[in-house]
Amino acid sequence: MGSANYDSSINLNLSIGSLQGSDILRIKQLHDATQQSFHDAAKLQKADRSTEEMRLAVEENGRLKRMLAIIRERHCALRAQVLRLMRSSAASSSTSMRTSNRKIGKQEINGSRRVSNRQVVEDSRPRIVKIYVRDGDLVMRDGYYWRKYGQKVIRDNPYPRAYFRCSFAPLCPVKKKVQRSAEDKSVHVVIYEGEHNHVQPSPGKPLNYMT
């Protein structure tokens, strides 16, 4: 910042040969007073600069707050959109799974146990959401806390499948399966089963691990 320098030493260039002692004393007092006033002026200038800096900081803070509010608003809108997409894809995947997959045509995923067709009750089937996430995206940052409880190598895929349980609420029934895609190893396939029976602990916050 531009700051003015104040020279506190003053050369009065006086010829003091003809002056009395009292005059010298007065001049010295005057000199001291002048120096003091320069000091005071410098202090005032410094205080003014601090006030200006504080005003700028307050303005900047206000701008940042407005930006944060906008970001938060957009985040909420995006989140709502993602949830809508996840729900619509869940609806379509659950119907396509019944017809396209040989095995799933004979069995349904229902909570922790697979059950036969006879036991399937349409309304009791947990919501299943399948999403594909690239490395570095929110694979493990979906806002919930997950605890890994198993890992298994699955047929037709060299990469193991990891099993997670929602650990935020002890009774939360939601499970999550994460597996690298066999076709594109940079893509994770994340399958959510069920619905959370609690609020999201902290949107976007990193989970215990990736979860």
Add this chain to the structure above:
DNA sequence: ATGCGTTGACCGGTATG
């Protein structure tokens, strides 16, 4: 001490002969 990840064992449903 507590919580978490790893991993082999186990269980139950399905496919196959």
Add this chain to the structure above:
DNA sequence: CATACCGGTCAACGCAT
């Protein structure tokens, strides 16, 4: 029907905090 296979879960163990 017997059995192999498969996906999902359990639980012991070790590690990190």
